[in-house]
Amino acid sequence: MSWTRKLLRVNLNTASITEEPLNMEWANDYLGQRGLATRYLVDEIDPACDALGPDNKFIMVTGPLTGTSASTGGRYSCVTKSPLTGTVACSNSGGHFGAELKFAGWDMIIFEGKSASPMYLNIENEVATLLPADDLWGKSVWEADKMIRQKHQDPQIRIACIGRSAEEGNLYGAVVNDLHRAAGRSGVGTVMASKNLKAVVVRGTQGLGGLADPKRFMESVKAGKQVLADNPVTGQGLPTYGTQVLMNVINEVGALPTRNMRETKFEGAAEVSGEAMHEPRKSDGKPNLTTNGACFSCTIACGRISTIDRTHFSVKDKPEYWINSGGLEYEAAWALGPDTGVDDIDALTYVNFLCNEDGMDPISFGSTVAAAMELFEEGVITTQHTGGVELKFGSAEALCQVAEMTAKGEGFGKDLGLGSKRLCEKYGRPELSMTVKGQEFPAYDPRGIQGMGLAYATANRGACHLRGYTVASEILGIPEKTDPLESTGKAGLVKAFQDATAAVDSAGLCVFTTFAWTMDDIAPQVDAACEGDWSTDRMMEVGERIWNLEKDFNQRAGITGADDTLPPRLLKEGANVGPAQGKVSELDRMLPEYYQLRGYSADGAMTAETRNKFGLPG
Amino acid sequence: MQKSLHIDPGKCTGCNQCETACAIENEGMVNPARSRIKVFNFHDEGRFVPYTCTQCDEAWCMHACPVDAIVLNPSNGSKDVLDDVCVGCKVCTIACPFGTINYNTSTGKVVKCDLCGGDPACAEACPTQAITYVDANATGLDKMRAWAAKTDNAAGA
The missing domain is CATH 1.10.599.10 (Aldehyde Ferredoxin Oxidoreductase Protein, subunit A, domain 3)
Known part of the structure; x- marks a missing residue:
């Protein structure tokens, strides 16, 4: 068994928490994580329900290899019905939260109903408690993370949290764990917010025993790690450049969607590429990239740990952003950069920080901004709508301004929080939305x-x-x-x-x-x-x-x-x-x-x- | 040749493979909470630092132990806890300046790194060579090599 065979059911209507055995028949058919949680969802909700209503359920789920030493075995997903698409949503995240949930003894948490007031779930091994989160509501992920740590005084807890964007109804709100890893897509964070659930805090010290064949497992894990180390993509390209290794490659083959997918090649791609993240900048001689970081158990370590140039207009008066945090990955860099025509790597890194800080999917956000920029160019959206922002393709200033608004759900940020499909419908130009089933495209034309x-x-x-x-x-x-x-x-x-x-x-x-x-x-x-x-x-x-x-x-x-x-x-x-x-x-x-x-x-x-x-x- | 664990935080990615490997080797289960080596993430600085016992020669823990439960393993220089002698008084945890010996509430004994008897699982598991097991007399060799490479022989010409 590599399942803990237990799940937590949290009813937010009644604030009751119960333990259930995992349905092993379903585990045999659907394995775990994405598959198994979808099986539960199919069984427990009406697929036609209102995604943001109390009848939708929100599931956090691990897989059988989550929390093991298998390389990359640290992933969990948030599974629910999406408010952005109306489809099943399954957003996958790394970091350390998923493994910690497993070490606390749980394969899965099913949240149902809606709390009358903001709450967060605190899990210490077998003990799970709903605690008031009135003071955390209205705070960013980063602020809430600090406050929770201050309160619990345990540096080893792991936190998954939603930001202000989701609270304000942004339809692509993400669940952010470990400050900058995210279950990013399809608005899973918005569902969490609709339940008045601010965060899930986990500390697990029980570990994971009972692998079916430990010796054979360790041998297969070792062999797997070697294959990853020897492969040029997972052994060299991804650790060195992250997923951003793709920016120049995809641009070269003419498949880098540019300016709301009007064009297929971006003249500024090199400026915002993985290679550019290694270049020393003029102000302090440091590169954008400080180091690469790994999620739990991952021997690839594609994660980017970056800083923003302190002299850059976006942060020169904001020392709170002079830190290292999660840097640009390819899809985010594309949506915030080529798709909006912006080639300023510091602006992109700043907006990426904001997306992590307030739990927004950077792909959906960037693509929605791109659509808004085209609407602005067409004169459909004007500065009257944007609160004075000159929302032109290529404007790093405009991108940063609207990111700040959208993160907090203020002003024109409310419109951008609708996502590209609803935004373009609202302004009467649905054909300008680059979406399928309401979800914005990623970075391949x-x-x-x-x-x-x-x-x-x-x-x-x-x-x-x-x-x-x-x-x-x-x-x-x-x-x-x-x-x-x-x-x-x-x-x-x-x-x-x-x-x-x-x-x-x-x-x-x-x-x-x-x-x-x-x-x-x-x-x-x-x-x-x-x-x-x-x-x-x-x-x-x-x-x-x-x-x-x-x-x-x-x-x-x-x-x-x-x-x-x-x-x-x-x-x-x-x-x-x-x-x-x-x-x-x-x-x-x-x-x-x-x-x-x-x-x-x-x-x-x-x-x-x-x-x-x-x-x-x- | 005596070897010692050598840690280069600059190479660490924070994947925790070392913690997992340690727990599997010493506790028989995947449980980073029981690992003798810990990786610290200094988020704002963008640094990951693995840390564990350095096997001090004049080990504070060993000298502080009132029942001689911590002994030198002459084969690899590690200071090992004898579980059947340890009385769980925790004096060693106070004496150690580095915090690398800790009490285990479920066994009532203290635990520390024993270099896995001379084949440390953490070094074996580390994918980036941030943790290596090298000649104890030359743990600085890699750093020396790196600095040597920076020497500009042409400068005086």
């Missing part, structure tokens, strides 16, 4: 990387790179190179990535391991840790089952094949430069084959046959 168009259109949580990262194959040649401009064959590729990723997430591992690991490296670790036989084939089957369970949830929430589409810009306007020049996303060519491979109907609906094949709940 589907005109230049064709597989990603299908991955975005079909991802169960809306546009997302972490549901089927075919960039690995199409650009990096992992596990084998496919032509990024070719749509033929991508349906199978996308499906394979989607299924594998669902299994990796559900184990409690980081998907970045799959730059080096195949399922043949992962399955032996799961197999040695967990009871039962966890072969590569079974992992893939579990992954596919999880995918279909999520799809089924969405279908019951009213989402159909018609929602599996892309904005007209990507389907009709050709890429302006680069190898994909003139090319659009060939989604219509890929989708029918994909539905067929998935066992869905021609219009993209889950079928009774597929539901039965995977034993999904009826």
Whole structure:
């Protein structure tokens, strides 16, 4: 067993906390983390419920390898119905919070109902208590973290917390743990806020015993670590440059969406790249990047620990930001930079700090700002709306100003907190929203990387790179190179990535391991840790089952094949430069084959046959 | 050749593999709370620092122990706690200037690093060589090499 086999159920209506045995039948079918929590969610909520109403539930969940020494075995997810997309939401985070929850003896926490007043959950091993959080409400994640530490006087606690943006109803509020790791996407923090739940504090000293075969586990872990160390991406590229290793690479292939995805190459990419983070700056001779940092158990250590230039306009009068904290990762750097046309790395780092400080998804925030900038350029949004901010593409000052507003939910920040889809609808230009199912795109243009168009259109949580990262194959040649401009064959590729990723997430591992690991490296670790036989084939089957369970949830929430589409810009306007020049996303060519491979109907609906094949709940 | 643990905080990423490895080796379970080595994260400074017993020659803990429960292991220089002799008085925890010997409430004994009998699990697990097990007479060799590399021989020419 690598599950603790226990979950905490916290009813916020009645402030009652109960312990339950984990449903091991479901663990056998859905492994843990993403898959297992979705199974609980499907069982316990009406998928059509109001995501911000008391009937939605909010689950924090670990996987069987969370808290083990398997490399990257520290991940947890927040699973709920998304207020941004109306789909199932599953946002994955690293840091140390997930492992600590496991060490306290819990696989999962299910929050239900809504508290009458702000509360936080404090867990010390088997003892869990709801405590008042009136004093923490209205405070940023960083302030609340300090106050909680002051109160508990235990330096070893781990804290997951929401910020002011989520409290103010920002629809892409994140749950931030360990100050700068985040369950970032789909507004999971906003759901937490809707329940009047400010934070979850954990201290676990019980550890994790009872691995199925400890000796074999340690051997497979050691072998896995060696594979990561020997691989050029996980052993060199990611530790040195972080995910930001991609900025120049993706720009070179003409797939770096620029200025609200109007263009596919950014002239300022080098200025905000992973390489630039190593360059000494003029003011103090120090680089943006101080060091790389790891999440629990991770031997890759792609995390960026950065500072902002103290003489930069954004922080010159704000010494509280003269610290080291979580620096730019690729998706955030892209959304805040190329997509808004801003090439000022200090401005981007500052806004990234703000996103962590007040729990906002930087991808959704940056993309929403990009849409607002296009609306501003078109004269639809004016300084009347923005409170005087000249919201022009390329303006670092404007980006910083609106970030401050949005973090606190003030002024025009309220509009930006709606996300790109609702913002563009509000201002009468829905076609300018670069979203799928209401979630903003990440940093790969589907005109230049064709597989990603299908991955975005079909991802169960809306546009997302972490549901089927075919960039690995199409650009990096992992596990084998496919032509990024070719749509033929991508349906199978996308499906394979989607299924594998669902299994990796559900184990409690980081998907970045799959730059080096195949399922043949992962399955032996799961197999040695967990009871039962966890072969590569079974992992893939579990992954596919999880995918279909999520799809089924969405279908019951009213989402159909018609929602599996892309904005007209990507389907009709050709890429302006680069190898994909003139090319659009060939989604219509890929989708029918994909539905067929998935066992869905021609219009993209889950079928009774597929539901039965995977034993999904009826 | 006697070896000693050598820590280079500049290489540490804060992954806690060392803590986990220590707990597995010495407690038979993944439990960083029971690790004899600890990684400290100085967040605002952007530094991670692993810290554990340095096996002092004239060990404060060993000299303070009223029942001689802490003894020198001549094979690797570690100062080891004899569980069947330790009475849990905690005087050693007061005597140690570095805080690296601690009381375990569940066993009633003190615990400290014993270099895993000469094959420290933390060094083995560390992915970045921030923790190494090297010749005790030359723990500064890597630093010397790094500074030597910076020597500008051409300066005088």
